Amino acid sequence: xxxxxxxxxxxxxxxxxxxxxxxxxxxxxxxxxxxxxxxxxxxxxxxxxxxxxxxxxxxxxxxxxxxxxxxxxxxxxxxxxxxxxxxxxxxxxxxxxxxxxxxxxxxxxxxxxxxxxxxxxxxxxxxxxxxxxxxxxxxxxxxxxxxxxxxxxxxxxxxxxxxxxxxxxxxxxxxxxxxxxxxxxx
Numbered sequence: 001x002x003x004x005x006x007x008x009x010x011x012x013x014x015x016x017x018x019x020x021x022x023x024x025x026x027x028x029x030x031x032x033x034x035x036x037x038x039x040x041x042x043x044x045x046x047x048x049x050x051x052x053x054x055x056x057x058x059x060x061x062x063x064x065x066x067x068x069x070x071x072x073x074x075x076x077x078x079x080x081x082x083x084x085x086x087x088x089x090x091x092x093x094x095x096x097x098x099x100x101x102x103x104x105x106x107x108x109x110x111x112x113x114x115x116x117x118x119x120x121x122x123x124x125x126x127x128x129x130x131x132x133x134x135x136x137x138x139x140x141x142x143x144x145x146x147x148x149x150x151x152x153x154x155x156x157x158x159x160x161x162x163x164x165x166x167x168x169x170x171x172x173x174x175x176x177x178x179x180x181x182x183x184x185x186x
Contacts, residue, residue: 001030002184005077007069007097007120009035013085014043014060015166016114020081023173028186034072035065036094044085046165054137055165057086069096074103078184081176084115084135084165092123102126110183111160112176118142118162131155133162159183 004024008017017033024031035041043060069091074080080100082088091097097120104111105126113121118134121127122145131148133155134141142149153168154161154175161179163172 001028002078002186003030003032003076004079004081004180005072005074005100006031006033006081006083007035007091007100008033008041008065008083008085009087009091010042011086012041012043012083013115013166014045015169016083016085016117017043017063018061019166019169020083020112020173020176023177024081027177027181029078029180032066032077033063034067034069034100036091036097037068038065040064046085048167069094069100072096072100074100077104077109079110079112079180080104082111082113082117082120084117086116088116088119092120098124105160108159110176110180112172113160113162114168114172115163115165118145118147121145122147130160131157132160133164133168135165 045058045060046055101124115135118132128146133152139149154171161176
């Protein structure tokens with residue numbers, strides 16, 4: 001069975017982890033959740049409330065990580081998903097997380113990144129010359145990483161599919177599944 005990796009950590013956005021996780025299982029892929037260490041992760045819920053200038057945050061579900069970044073052999077996986085939330089803000093500094101992302105970009109394997117997720121490829125130095133969507137407040141970070149920020153729900157750049165946040169799930173995941181099935185059928 002083809003394996004897909006999800007890179008995340010504490011404070012990842014609940015829906016942005018679970019929607020692709022369940023969607024990939026539904027399509028017949030084996031899915032591993034990688035984090036800085038193997039432990040029960042605490043996810044959060046980001047919501048959009050009228051009158052707030054940004055999102056709000058509440059505690060979400062917990063979930064067990066399957067593998068630590070240091071133990072990941074990215075060659076064993078056909079694709080990677082990089083959800084948002086606050087986790088990318090700190091896991092982008094993890095050398096093994098960067099190593100994993102560089103592998104997927106370098107091998108042109110399918111990548112799905114959402115919301116704050118593109119902070120990780122930016123930190124790994126692999127966004128230069130690309131185009132990506134991300135949470136709109138990250139546009140300066142994306143540009144600083146050498147990429148063009150695009151305000152879109154399913155921005156496709158080669159084998160990389162990006163979106164702004166969980167409201168983009170249907171179009172973002174539909175585009176990613178098409179690329180994934182083309183490059184690595186379950």
